[in-house]
Amino acid sequence: DAEITQSPRHKITETGRQVTLACHQTWNHNNMFWYRQDLGHGLRLIHYSYGVHDTNKGEVSDGYSVSRSNTEDLPLTLESAASSQTSVYFCASSDPNRPTGELFFGEGSRLTVL
Amino acid sequence: QQQVKQSPQSLIVQKGGISIINCAYENTAFDYFPWYQQFPGKGPALLIAIRPDVSEKKEGRFTISFNKSAKQFSLHIMDSQPGDSATYFCAARWGGSYIPTFGRGTSLIVHP
Numbered sequence: 001d002a003e004i005t006q007s008p009r010h011k012i013t014e015t016g017r018q019v020t021l022a023c024h025q026t027w028n029h030n031n032m033f034w035y036r037q038d039l040g041h042g043l044r045l046i047h048y049s050y051g052v053h054d055t056n057k058g059e060v061s062d063g064y065s066v067s068r069s070n071t072e073d074l075p076l077t078l079e080s081a082a083s084s085q086t087s088v089y090f091c092a093s094s095d096p097n098r099p100t101g102e103l104f105f106g107e108g109s110r111l112t113v114l
Numbered sequence: 115q116q117q118v119k120q121s122p123q124s125l126i127v128q129k130g131g132i133s134i135i136n137c138a139y140e141n142t143a144f145d146y147f148p149w150y151q152q153f154p155g156k157g158p159a160l161l162i163a164i165r166p167d168v169s170e171k172k173e174g175r176f177t178i179s180f181n182k183s184a185k186q187f188s189l190h191i192m193d194s195q196p197g198d199s200a201t202y203f204c205a206a207r208w209g210g211s212y213i214p215t216f217g218r219g220t221s222l223i224v225h226p
Contacts (some may be wrong), residue, residue: 031212040123042218043158050212061143090157094212100146101212105157 003027006091006106014114019078021109023091031094032074033103034058034066036087043090049074050096081113118206119216127224130176133191135220137204140185144206148214149178149189152201161202162189194224 004025012017025032035044045058047066055066063085065077078085088110092103119138119142127133135145164171164178164187171178175189191198201221205214 033213040218042120043216045213048213068186092157096212100148100163101161101207101214102148102160102163103150103158105159107155107157 004093004104004106006089006109008109009107010110011083012114015081015083019081019111021076021078021089021091021111023074023076023106024072025091025093025104026072027093027095027104028071029093029095029104030071031096032068033088033092033094034044034064034074034076034086035092036060037088037090037108038095046076046089047074073090076109081111083113084112086113087111117215118204118217120220122220123218124221125223127194127222129194129196129224129226131194131224133189133194133222133224134200135189135202135204135222136186137153137188137206137217138184138186139206139215141206141208142185143208143210144215146207146214147180147187147208148205148207149176150203150205150216152203152219154200158201158203177206191222194222196224196226198213198222199224 033048035043065068091106134152150158151161152158175192179186204217
């Protein structure tokens with residue numbers, strides 16, 4: 001079965017370190033998204049991509065970057081981790097040819113920045 | 115500016131009761147309204163969705179009611195079960211965008 005996987009599922013790091021969260025999907029979806037989930041804020045969009053070499057900023061992109069070198073992967077990089085980036089991060093993908101635009105989410109990566 | 119407002123933030127219901135979660139939107143261009151369900155430790159997953167050309171959609175115990183004039187829609191969970199305990203997100207999307215606007219979520223607890 002096609003799926004979307006995130007790694008690592010849990011990560012503890014220190015302030016100032018670079019962190020990369022991986023996202024891999026096997027649906028061959030062109031659209032991929034990164035969200036962070038925080039209590040009281042729901043799901044906030046960090047970055048998104050509509051295809052290879054395409055990346056766009058979401059509403060909370062400061063301090064984050066992504067790159068899309070192939071269809072399957074959209075890694076999220078925190079260049080210099082800050083305590084405010086402690087959160088649960090979700091990757092999602094969607095098929096632009098489906099009228100519903102349903103998002104398929106991974107199981108999340110919990111990041112703690114000390 | 116919050117384009118989709120969801121309430122309540124948390125909800126506790128007894129088994130067998132009705133759970134009601136409400137959402138209001140501002141952008142009249144929205145034409146697709148999905149609800150996502152998220153169990154602890156998991157990612158959200160599409161539960162049910164509606165388009166504004168109908169006022170109600172029912173799938174099993176889950177019903178979406180839609181009021182286009184009031185720009186409001188709600189999720190009703192009939193005969194709520196402990197297994198329904200989860201976080202529920204409403205969302206809205208317009209046809210020209212691949213990105214839904216999410217509400218802030220409702221944490222539902224159904225007591226046995």
